[in-house]
Amino acid sequence: MIINESFLVKLRSSFSLNLYEVKLWAAILSRGISTAGELSDISDVPRSRTYDVLESLERKGFVIVKPEKPIKYMAIPPNEVLDRVHSKIRMNLIKHSEKVIKLKDSELMSELANLYNQGIEPLQITDFSGALKGRHNLYDQISYVLKNAEERVDLVTSEEGLLRKLNTLKPLIERTVARGIKIRILAPENPESQKIIASFGENVKFKNSGDFKGRFCLVDNKQIIFMLTDDEEVHPSYDMGFWINSNYFSGTMSKMFEKVWNSDLSSESE
Template sequence: MIINEDFLNRLRRSFGLNLYEVKLWAAILSRGVSTAGELSDIADVPRSRTYDVLESLERKGFVIVKPEKPIKYMAIPPPEVLDRVHGKIRAELINNSERIIKLKDSEMMAELGNLHKQGIEPMQVTDFSGALKGRHNIYDQISYILKEARSSVDLVTSEEGLSRKIRMLKPLIERAVSRGVKIRVVAPSSNVELTEIMNSFGELVEFRNDTTLRGRFCIVDKIHVVFMLTDDEEVHPSYDMGFWVKSPYFAGTLNKMFDKTWGPELSPDAE
């Protein structure tokens, strides 16, 4: 059986199968009904592994076992397989979500909270910092400190970064505004729609279009800083690098630099 390797890899990613599983599934689909020995030869899968893999495919809802001698395996139509896989993923998602929700008020969380509080006291300043690899990890950390924001958020980003942040952080920005947090954003933007969205947040969110400043960082409450080490126009999202630090000294210094960029007429300390 000759099947394009790229096609097999796409099947693996889409259905969450390993290489042997996807090879045997493709073999069953091409035959309709077949024995384990025949499928092993067609799919080029070792016979010692074939039965285990076919059992796995049966549990996952990809094949049906026919109780004959010799045992035969029957293909399930792909649309039905898709429905089954979707149903299982949805059920697992619901179960996992319910389990996490139950943990929120559990004794385990209380114990973890106590453990964390007890462990904070001996920590050094250097313990409140960390490298962030990958844009998803960077945004997770920005989201975390935005949730904790109490007074101010100062943000410098690129035009593409502004678009991403509006898309990914809009609910958090709205909640921060509802808590009375003042937010200032500096970014180059030729997109009228993005500018209108920024202005729609209300008086507590101020936006300045600046094409001269190149950089990406976020200061929250003059305590937390997340700053990026790479240019988002030149790096793949998976290799984007950032750094988080909790340091009132560093955050305060960076905030003063931000104020100078922002200008005295819009500085929160201006008369």
Template sequence: MIVNEEFLGKIRRDFALNLYEVKLWTALLSRGISSAGELSDMADVPRSRTYDVLESLERKGFIVVKPEKPIRYMAIAPDEVLLRVSKRLAEEAEVRANRLNNLGSSDVLAELTLLYKQGVEPMQPTDFSGTLKGRHNLHDHISMLAKTAEKSINIVTTEDGIIRKAKFLKPVFEKAKDRGVKIKIMAPINDLTKESLDKLKDVAEIKDIKGMDSRFMIVDAKQLMFMLMDDKAVHPTYDIGMWVNTPYFAGTMQNMFDLAWKQK
């Protein structure tokens, strides 16, 4: 059986299967009903692994074992499998979320926090820096910085950047404003960004920016996060940001931001 490798890769990602699982499942889909030996040959999966993998597929709801000798396996319609997998993943996510929520008041979190504080104490200022990859991780770190802000959050961003921030970060900005944090944003104001900027105007001062295709954030003139890639040219998975906790550098960038703000 010849199946496009790109197609197999997509199935692996979408259905959270390993390589042997996806090979045997697609082989069985093409046959309807088959034995482990036949599937092993068709999918090019070692026979010593085939039974274990088929058992895993059965547990996950992808196939059915027929009660006969020799044992044979029957495929389940893909649309039914999709419903089963969606339900299973939702249930697993709920269990994991509840478990993590319960950690908030547990001894485990207290011990982890103690370990973190003990590790932070001997760190040098230059240790408080790092590289982040992937837009999801960038948003998470921006959110974390906003949560720690005490006085100010100043942001320079692009058309796409302000749309994303209005969508994902407004609740964090609202809480920062409630704490008395002053938020200023410089972003392009045009037909594409108007709706997003309208959502943010009640939590931040906003000014138009032209001729500066940059993305960075300054918090309390102490912490700085800046993006290294053009967000129009890079896939979100490969977007990269740098975070530094240095009043010297962040303070310099704050002065530049203030100067640009006054000129707008």
């Protein structure tokens, strides 16, 4: 059986299978019902590995074993396989989430916190900085500083960047605002983003950034996350930025933000 290599690669990435698993799955789909020996021959999977790989596919819900002599394996319709995979992922996610939640008030977390607090005391101010690669890591760090904000958050971003942040961080922004934190946003206007911002209430202010361009998040004039690239020109995986915990640098950026915020470049909207 000849199968396009790119097709096998897609199967592996989409269904989290190894090479032998996708080869045997594709083989059994092409035959409907077959023995392990036949599947080994047409899939080019070593016979010594065929039985344990087919057993793995059975556990994952990709095939059905027919208890005959010789034992035969029956294909399951791809749509049904997809439903089963989705269901298992959802169940595993729920179990893992519950496990992580239970850790929150555990003795293990107390020990980790003590270890962190002991290690952080001798650090210098220059140690409180780091490079961030990948948009997901940038957003994770933005989430972290938002959770620890005490008074104010100032955000400068692009039109699409604002929509992404509002959609991704909306629940966290709502909790941050509920704590009384003031948020100011400088970005190009967009009807969709305006609706979301309006739903946050009076603690979130927006101004059109006009010709001013930048991408940074400033928290309490102490911490700043600033991006080094134009989000319109870089793939999310290669988006880069820096996080710095520095009153001096953050204070300088805060003065620049205030100057732009109070200028006539933009018209305020709540």
